[in-house]
Amino acid sequence: MRYVNRRKLVKPTGWLTRAQAASQAVAGGEDPNDHSAVWRDLKNGLANLLHDKCWYCETPVERSDNAVDHFRPKGRVADTITPHTGYRWLAFDESNFRYACTYCNSKRKDLENGTEGGKADLFPLLNELQRVYVPGSVAAEQPLLLDPCELSDWRLLGCHQENGQPCAASTDTIAKQRAETSIKIYHLDYEPTCKRRHTAAVQLMADVDEAKRLFALVADDPGRIAEFKTVAERLRQAIDRETPYSGDMHFLLRGQRSDEHPWIQELLEV
Numbered sequence: 521m522r523y524v525n526r527r528k529l530v531k532p533t534g535w536l537t538r539a540q541a542a543s544q545a546v547a548g549g550e551d552p553n554d555h556s557a558v559w560r561d562l563k564n565g566l567a568n569l570l571h572d573k574c575w576y577c578e579t580p581v582e583r584s585d586n587a588v589d590h591f592r593p594k595g596r597v598a599d600t601i602t603p604h605t606g607y608r609w610l611a612f613d614e615s616n617f618r619y620a621c622t623y624c625n626s627k628r629k630d631l632e633n634g635t636e637g638g639k640a641d642l643f644p645l646l647n648e649l650q651r652v653y654v655p656g657s658v659a660a661e662q663p664l665l666l667d668p669c670e671l672s673d674w675r676l677l678g679c680h681q682e683n684g685q686p687c688a689a690s691t692d693t694i695a696k697q698r699a700e701t702s703i704k705i706y707h708l709d710y711e712p713t714c715k716r717r718h719t720a721a722v723q724l725m726a727d728v729d730e731a732k733r734l735f736a737l738v739a740d741d742p743g744r745i746a747e748f749k750t751v752a753e754r755l756r757q758a759i760d761r762e763t764p765y766s767g768d769m770h771f772l773l774r775g776q777r778s779d780e781h782p783w784i785q786e787l788l789e790v
Contacts, residue, residue: 637707678771684718
């Protein structure tokens, strides 16, 4: 996961007018899905904000296979104390849109590997008693799910170097709970995704070891600096926002920081 600045979203001409009209129709009793073209018209713009990657798992996928996820479900909300018919008043609010792949957004079971997940109509809160049921501000709600549109949420996720399995990046009780809940609901432990993540991790760690070796040699042989810079550039690309699983690679690289290798911190700050 990486931070997505949704304020950079470019909208088609006239979109706001159509969104307002659809909101009024839904407030009058119409089904939000009857106006789905309104949020589908933003799909390409949303995809552009994170280089055609799913905002939850960072897997690149064809746009035709992706959906505009309503972070707060527009229909029923599952597992609430009182039945919730959905945040219908946010159905056409662009701040509620997230770009998601099928495996993060829809219920799926991976029978072969024993995992299941997919956000669907789930939206757990840290405090269920703060849930909003009627049109109005939702600022008091504290989502249990990590949100790529929150500046620091992406840093609460990491992955295991050994197998690419996702993990919580913090030992703080609430942060860990949010990360572990998000891993399950977003299906971030989907095995094919873990394999791709692991492949990226293997390459990253090999490049880290090589860069450390070359950095140690540069002191006595300045001519090796070009070799070091080449490997360091590969590491920079691995944690670049455009690269698949860059958030996980950023987490792994953060774990390699040391006073002996200040260049790692410099890469992380680029």
